[in-house]
Amino acid sequence: MCGIVAYVGNKPCQQLLLEGLKRLEYRGYDSAGIAVLEKGKLRVCKSIGRVQNLEDKLEENGGLSGNLGMAHTRWATHGGVTDINAHPHIDDKVGIALIHNGIIENYASLKTYLEEKGHTFKSQTDTEVLAMLIGELYEGDLERAVQAALREVTGAYSIAVICEKEPNVLVVARKGSPLIVGIGNGEYFVASDASAIVSHTATAFTLDDYNVVKITPEGFHTSTIHNVPVTPRIEQLEIELQEIELGGYQHFMRKEIYEQPKALRNCLRGRIDVKEGRVILGGLAGLAKELTKLRRVVLTAQGTALHAAMIGEYLLEDLAKLPAVAEYASEFRYRNPIIEDGTAVIAVSQSGETADTLAALREAKERGALSLGVVNAVGSSIPRETDAGVYLRVGPEIGVASTKAFVGQVCVLTLITLFLGRRRFMSTEHCSELLKALDSLPEKIEQVLTQDEAIRKVTEKYCDRENWLFLGRGYNYPTALEGALKLKEISYIHAEGMPAAEMKHGPIALISEGMPAVFIANRGRQYDKVMSNIQEVRARGGHVIAVATEGDHEIKRYAEDVLYVPDIAEPLSPMLTVVPLQLMAYHAAVIRGHDVDKPRNLAKSVTVE
Ligand code: F6R
Secondary structure: OOOEEEEEOOOHHHHHHHHHHHHHHOOOEEEEEEEEOOOOOEEEEEOOOHHHHHHHHHHHHOOOOOOOEEEEEEEEOOOOOOOOOOOOOOOOOOOOEEEEEEOOOOOHHHHHHHHHOOOOOOOOOOOHHHHHHHHOOOOOOOHHHHHHHHHOOOEEEEEEEEEEOOOOOOOEEEEEOOEEEEEEEOOOEEEEEEEHHOOOEEEEEOOOOOEEEEEEEOOOEEEEOOOEOOOOOOEEOOOHHHHHOOOOOOOOHHHHHHHHHHHHHHHHOOEEEOOOOOOOOOOHHHHHHHHOOOOOEEEEEEEEHHHHHHHHHHHHHHHOOOOOOEEEEHOOOOOOOOOOEEEEEEEEEEEOOOOHHHHHHHHHOOOOOOOEEEEOOOOOHHHHHOOOOEEEEOOOOOOOOOOOHHHHHHHHHHHHHHHHOOOOOOHHHHHHHHHHHHHHHHHHHHHHHOOOOHHHHHHHHHHOEEEEEEEEEEHHHHHHHHHHHHHHHOOEEEEEEEHHEEEEEHHHHHOOOOOOOEEEEEOOOOHHHHHHHHHHOOOOOOEEEEEEEOOHHHHHOOOEEEEEEEOOHHHHHHHHEEEEEEHHHHHHHOOOOOOOOOOOOOOOOOOOO
């Protein structure tokens, strides 16, 4: 969603800020803006559309010079996509500029108050209200004015503020929306996402909620909104620059699909002992007692992460014999959920910042659940709020359509299942056997990737069709949902995923001559049933594309096209069967001429409800 970059130091900052914005483009946005203090005067430029439009506009106007500034990418919430609604927003009376990620929930009452005080608003945004409020409360100290304003605010925010009256000062603050301060040599870099600053420094600290930081080239001061001093924890960022660069690939999505074998190797490293049938999860080590007492698991997430959570539900019940349920976080949090003794909630999230998932986690904690996180982004909000958790370790995911995080999530949920299973009913031998299979997965994904061109050809045959079905059973029902979601989000083709048996209960009416129906039809407990469902589609003129197990020649009699994956134990199969579906979605988007990494209307991290 929105992105923040800010700089204070000794360098001209315009280019540096624009480069930072470009690193945040993947998060999704619809306008961009920049403010620089140039010889003590605020200079602002904004533009709808891409960061490139902003860059062109700056060039036409001679650019901005100055060593203190900030820039923003906006994903519209309050007010349409216009130059005026783009950030920064200005308080003219004092000369304050502000950029903001999040939502000020009580902006309407604050606006009325400020209008009564004589302020007039140019935009329809909640952010302009905050800029004016800081201006209204300014009494010669920007840090104090920001603290005072934030004490009046409800909602979520990360902000950066500069002021003409204090030309060396940058003030930033956070509640519920991430913000990081990178420390250089006599210079500081602020961003809502580490990827915008790693090319400058690896030394950084993350703000906690309600923290305010006043930064000058000479140093910084961290406090709470109540002006209580805070000592931040300075850390070294683990992101490598190459992880956030295209490195020869045309799109991040494709790069990340291809990174999946490596991502899984990293995810598994040091965590499995195949011979002993043991899973070692440092993140859960301190909870041995609570975990043995577990009676029920609620997995909660949104989107792709929910599909991984659904596979987790199957894994936990099937292998660890633990009652489990996967739920949309957005539904779970509002439906008065019952949390009995011995319940653990697992929040599954790539970003660790998804607003609904975070809120569901808080709700479950409040009701007494043990809280666990399965998260990729280290140090993000979810792992900061859970009792314990396991990181995916798949590296930063830049592509908006989640791919390697999905296999990482399923892999970690498998590890957690085996970890718990061994403490319950699972034998060493059974665990050993599954760990061996898990260990072979990266290589098997590599084999699927070698069929990329064949997958592209099959996709090409059908990608002019506007309606697709994705069908699977058991462990691969969530895979079908994931295949449909991938196709929808980047190629804008209407696709529905469902359990193959559900088709007969209504959706079968949709099947018409030539409609593509993708069946996940690998060998497993329900193989014969899937074959029957395939025939039902064929009988009505649908074109079947089957994802099948290598060596299954029989299936060619029923499916127009077959994409093969290597054989693997059924509970692990979604991590293989999803790969052809990811590639199909990718090729469909490219063939249809869409910008795969910047799909319309989508944001990488959904930090609003
Ligand atoms: C789809 C996709 C989204 C996310 C969802 C949750 O490709 O990326 O559906 O999975 O927004 O995001 P995280 O995992 O960051 O909580």
